[in-house]
Amino acid sequence: MFEKEVYVARRRALLQKMKDCKGVVLMLGNVDSPAQYRDNCYKWRQDSTWLYFFGIDEPRFAATIDLESGEEVIYADDFSLDDIIWMGPMPSVASLAAKCGVEKVAPYDALKDALKGRQVHFIPASRHYNASLLSSLLSLDPSEVVCRGKKACPKASEELVKAVIEMRLVKEPREIEQIEHACNIGYRMHTAARKGIRIGELEQRIVGQMEAVTLSEGWGVSFSTILTQHGEIFHCHSHDCLVESGKLMVVDAGAENNMHYASDFTRTYPTGGKFTARQRDIYTIVYECNELVYNMVRPGVSYRDAHLAVAAHMLGGLKDLGLVKGKVDDMVAEGVCGLFMPHGLGHNMGLDVHDMEDYGEDLVGYDPDQSRSSQLGLGSLRMARRLREGNVITDEPGIYFIPALIDQYRRQGTFADMVNYSALEKYYDFGGIRLEDDLLITADGVRRLGQKRLPIAPDDVEQAMKEDNLY
Amino acid sequence: MFEKEVYVARRRALLQKMKDCKGVVLMLGNVDSPAQYRDNCYKWRQDSTWLYFFGIDEPRFAATIDLESGEEVIYADDFSLDDIIWMGPMPSVASLAAKCGVEKVAPYDALKDALKGRQVHFIPASRHYNASLLSSLLSLDPSEVVCRGKKACPKASEELVKAVIEMRLVKEPREIEQIEHACNIGYRMHTAARKGIRIGELEQRIVGQMEAVTLSEGWGVSFSTILTQHGEIFHCHSHDCLVESGKLMVVDAGAENNMHYASDFTRTYPTGGKFTARQRDIYTIVYECNELVYNMVRPGVSYRDAHLAVAAHMLGGLKDLGLVKGKVDDMVAEGVCGLFMPHGLGHNMGLDVHDMEDYGEDLVGYDPDQSRSSQLGLGSLRMARRLREGNVITDEPGIYFIPALIDQYRRQGTFADMVNYSALEKYYDFGGIRLEDDLLITADGVRRLGQKRLPIAPDDVEQAMKEDNLY
Numbered sequence: 001m002f003e004k005e006v007y008v009a010r011r012r013a014l015l016q017k018m019k020d021c022k023g024v025v026l027m028l029g030n031v032d033s034p035a036q037y038r039d040n041c042y043k044w045r046q047d048s049t050w051l052y053f054f055g056i057d058e059p060r061f062a063a064t065i066d067l068e069s070g071e072e073v074i075y076a077d078d079f080s081l082d083d084i085i086w087m088g089p090m091p092s093v094a095s096l097a098a099k100c101g102v103e104k105v106a107p108y109d110a111l112k113d114a115l116k117g118r119q120v121h122f123i124p125a126s127r128h129y130n131a132s133l134l135s136s137l138l139s140l141d142p143s144e145v146v147c148r149g150k151k152a153c154p155k156a157s158e159e160l161v162k163a164v165i166e167m168r169l170v171k172e173p174r175e176i177e178q179i180e181h182a183c184n185i186g187y188r189m190h191t192a193a194r195k196g197i198r199i200g201e202l203e204q205r206i207v208g209q210m211e212a213v214t215l216s217e218g219w220g221v222s223f224s225t226i227l228t229q230h231g232e233i234f235h236c237h238s239h240d241c242l243v244e245s246g247k248l249m250v251v252d253a254g255a256e257n258n259m260h261y262a263s264d265f266t267r268t269y270p271t272g273g274k275f276t277a278r279q280r281d282i283y284t285i286v287y288e289c290n291e292l293v294y295n296m297v298r299p300g301v302s303y304r305d306a307h308l309a310v311a312a313h314m315l316g317g318l319k320d321l322g323l324v325k326g327k328v329d330d331m332v333a334e335g336v337c338g339l340f341m342p343h344g345l346g347h348n349m350g351l352d353v354h355d356m357e358d359y360g361e362d363l364v365g366y367d368p369d370q371s372r373s374s375q376l377g378l379g380s381l382r383m384a385r386r387l388r389e390g391n392v393i394t395d396e397p398g399i400y401f402i403p404a405l406i407d408q409y410r411r412q413g414t415f416a417d418m419v420n421y422s423a424l425e426k427y428y429d430f431g432g433i434r435l436e437d438d439l440l441i442t443a444d445g446v447r448r449l450g451q452k453r454l455p456i457a458p459d460d461v462e463q464a465m466k467e468d469n470l471y
Numbered sequence: 472m473f474e475k476e477v478y479v480a481r482r483r484a485l486l487q488k489m490k491d492c493k494g495v496v497l498m499l500g501n502v503d504s505p506a507q508y509r510d511n512c513y514k515w516r517q518d519s520t521w522l523y524f525f526g527i528d529e530p531r532f533a534a535t536i537d538l539e540s541g542e543e544v545i546y547a548d549d550f551s552l553d554d555i556i557w558m559g560p561m562p563s564v565a566s567l568a569a570k571c572g573v574e575k576v577a578p579y580d581a582l583k584d585a586l587k588g589r590q591v592h593f594i595p596a597s598r599h600y601n602a603s604l605l606s607s608l609l610s611l612d613p614s615e616v617v618c619r620g621k622k623a624c625p626k627a628s629e630e631l632v633k634a635v636i637e638m639r640l641v642k643e644p645r646e647i648e649q650i651e652h653a654c655n656i657g658y659r660m661h662t663a664a665r666k667g668i669r670i671g672e673l674e675q676r677i678v679g680q681m682e683a684v685t686l687s688e689g690w691g692v693s694f695s696t697i698l699t700q701h702g703e704i705f706h707c708h709s710h711d712c713l714v715e716s717g718k719l720m721v722v723d724a725g726a727e728n729n730m731h732y733a734s735d736f737t738r739t740y741p742t743g744g745k746f747t748a749r750q751r752d753i754y755t756i757v758y759e760c761n762e763l764v765y766n767m768v769r770p771g772v773s774y775r776d777a778h779l780a781v782a783a784h785m786l787g788g789l790k791d792l793g794l795v796k797g798k799v800d801d802m803v804a805e806g807v808c809g810l811f812m813p814h815g816l817g818h819n820m821g822l823d824v825h826d827m828e829d830y831g832e833d834l835v836g837y838d839p840d841q842s843r844s845s846q847l848g849l850g851s852l853r854m855a856r857r858l859r860e861g862n863v864i865t866d867e868p869g870i871y872f873i874p875a876l877i878d879q880y881r882r883q884g885t886f887a888d889m890v891n892y893s894a895l896e897k898y899y900d901f902g903g904i905r906l907e908d909d910l911l912i913t914a915d916g917v918r919r920l921g922q923k924r925l926p927i928a929p930d931d932v933e934q935a936m937k938e939d940n941l942y
Contacts, residue, residue: 033504033505033506033513033598033599034504034597034598034599035504035513035516036516036519036597036694036822036823036824037519037597037823037825037827037828037829038597038617038618038828038829039825039828040694040823040824040825040828041695042504042506042513042514043513043695044708045506045507048507084875085705085813085873085875085876086704086705086706087704087705087706088701088703088704089875126505126507126508126509127504127505127599128504128505128598128599128600128603129599132599132603132613142603146509147509204686204687204688205687205688207686207687208682208683208684208685208686208687208688209683209687211679211682211683211686212679212680212682212683212686213679214679215675215678215679215682215683216675216676216678216679216680217675217676217679223511224512224514230559232559233557233558233559234556234557234558235557235558237515342556352507352508352511353507353511354508354510354511356508357508357509357510357511358508358509402556404552404555404556404560405556408552
């Protein structure tokens with residue numbers, strides 16, 4: 001964890017932001033999460049909000065911050081001698097609390113009484129256990145303490161959620177250092193992936209090599225690795241195919257370092273080491289879109305505008321290839337881009353790879369004067385805000401040819417005058433391409449995070465694959 | 472999954488065993504388990520009981536088996552076109568159900584009505600989500616649908632639990648094949664560990680290399696890897712130390728293959744490649760205990776007796792070293808062994824690495840005429856039963872010098888006439904040793920699982936470490 005003063009300062013800033021509120025802030029750390037039976041758990045991962053304000057990386061901790069008196073209490077149970085035999089000498093709750101500057105501690109089960117009769121401000125729960133616990137502590141229905149979809153959670157404290165978002169959206173220098181560390185692990189993870197892509201190799205074996213890097217150098221993956229020759233399927237987590245020649249391999253993967261900060265990169269490789277002409281055409285458009293974002297973002301520019309600029313450039317490129325037709329501005333306005341890129345341009349990144357996603361996407365990613373589009377693609381944009389120094393965002397344009405979606409639109413007559421559906425038919429076996437970097441908004445511009453940038457220009461990718469000595 | 476007939480036959484066998492029961496059997500598959508926010512989940516792992524009877528390796532499935540009519544229904548929801556855009560073409564619920572021989576399907580939410588007014592037989596829940604779901608479906612308190620400790624779950628169906636235990640304790644040949652596959656992955660995982668143990672290496676880097684093997688060849692680890700120079704701490708999952716010279720490194724780790732069967736091995740290595748005389752003395756006792764079990768088990772022998780035979784041999788060896796004194800039989804009867812081996816000799820292994828642990832340890836591991844000891848060590852024995860052909864068990868004796876425990880016993884005067892506490896003082900920095908193999912009980916004896924046995928005899932361990940070219 002960081003030094004004590006960091007957590008003290010963050011909680012003080014939170015109190016300041018909530019100075020007009022009454023009651024008590026409740027924060028819950030995670031408990032272990034069983035994979036098989038109750039004592040065989042997944043690798044321990046603390047709740048991100050808890051980590052931000054208290055840093056204690058142990059299960060079954062909770063805390064209250066009294067908004068009226070300022071009193072802070074940590075609730076957790078000390079280990080018994082029995083525990084110590086099985087788990088070794090363990091620090092006391094009081095000594096852990098002291099590490100984040102909290103003086104008062106109480107048993108975990110004292111939490112219920114501490115909340116009685118108070119107005120309780122809480123953050124929506126992410127895990128099933130904490131949702132149950134919150135609902136039982138606060139006598140609410142479990143569905144009322146979690147976010148469903150993009151909207152805010154019905155009973156969570158909007159004041160608290162907004163205050164924490166304001167803080168966590170702007171990364172501290174020490175956080176940027178950690179994210180950069182995660183990016184450097186991500187670089188090595190992706191390099192292992194690129195070197196692993198040989199015709200005939202089992203995808204799962206490549207994924208295993210990638211995870212070795214993240215587990216050796218950090219906590220593990222920041223999300224389930226996507227490594228697929230079906231880039232058009234966004235949430236493809238199966239890795240049971242052999243690498244075939246002539247395909248595009250989308251690798252979307254990130255690392256979490258031991259301080260639990262995330263990285264998130266995507267590269268797309270020609271499986272034989274050389275792009276076909278058709279692959280290179282589409283790849284080049286996506287690459288230019290990725291570069292365009294880097295060249296336009298700075299404080300004050302909204303990421304919604306960056307998404308729209310990408311849409312315009314992408315549609316211009318697809319028009320040159322004869323896949324769409326008409327005026328680019330009209331196509332952008334109609335949302336034609338969503339047929340090819342049905343996702344948003346990027347998201348915030350920090351302790352969560354989609355930072356604070358469970359706080360309610362609209363609260364996290366939209367300024368008060370912005371509202372979410374209903375168009376496919378733009379409507380999925382997680383981060384639309386005007387950028388500020390200290391924001392860390394992903395820049396991840398992509399072009400996909402999704403047969404089920406194209407068929408549906410064609411059948412419905414959607415964009416009939418703007419999309420050349422018969423030309424698209426030839427792309428049904430194309431797959432998809434996505435290219436993603438992690439960006440830090442600086443005082444006067446932007447910086448790509450990570451010591452080195454993964455090869456991305458088409459020639460550089462081919463050169464790197466050649467140097468990998470595989471082709 | 473296995474072919475359809477396997478699941479049909481298992482469910483038929485279950486119905487037969489429960490032919491005197493009324494009502495309906497309810498089985499719940501798992502749902503995804505969030506690591507960070509709700510959409511960032513840990514690697515998907517299906518519930519083991521569900522896998523055994525239905526095999527469908529997808530989230531959010533449930534089933535009922537009517538004990539009166541024999542009707543089987545699978546409850547799950549088909550994917551929408553939206554899902555298909557994000558997840559690719561997905562098989563229908565009906566086609567998945569057909570793969571395990573179930574004809575009738577219904578939406579997931581139809582489950583509640585299907586259970587109304589029926590006597591419901593269920594297995595205790597392992598995960599938080601399923602505990603909540605069971606408690607809501609059956610209007611029970613969440614604490615009543617899970618096991619706490621070693622005893623049976625208060626409201627789970629003892630008939631169902633006992634019937635399933637009877638089936639799963641005896642592995643089918645196809646299961647043994649799968650376990651053996653997991654053992655072979657485990658062999659390569661442990662070989663990577665042994666090769667990684669070099670003075671100055673970070674433990675976490677070795678663990679990363681081990682996990683690369685399990686993720687490349689199988690589902691992943693069958694439980695959180697233990698790799699520690701503090702073998703006396705049983706549940707040590709931190710890997711933040713550098714390998715130091717003169718230590719003993721306990722590596723307790725296993726793999727789960729893609730069919731979700733487990734392996735579980737332990738080896739203990741001298742970090743410099745050579746045992747000291749003192750290390751070799753203790754190591755040899757543990758090694759002999761491991762071999763002794765292999766040489767004595769066969770159908771009809773109780774594993775409780777194997778544990779006691781190990782206790783006797785271990786205490787004899789420790790007596791020769793001057794660490795305990797008196798008659799071995801008396802020491803065994805008093806439970807002196809628990810001071811050095813405060814755990815049981817082994818456990819059942821299958822789809823869970825501690826097979827069916829959440830069913831209630833006593834139900835799983837004890838014959839009706841056996842009861843659990845209250846002694847430290849023997850009291851932790853998970854598998855005490857008389858062995859039967861097809862049982863798969865671990866053989867994992869260990870000797871540990873746990874300062875906190877020794878101090879406590881000495882202070883209390885426990886075993887004052889049998890333990891040479893002053894001689895033990897010199898072992899406070901020793902650590903621990905555990906040596907574990909996976910055994911299959913055959914018709915007339917026993918077979919170690921896995922194509923090759925990891926080097927275990929002290930000379931073989933030193934030779935292997937030499938050949939690893941590290942020393």
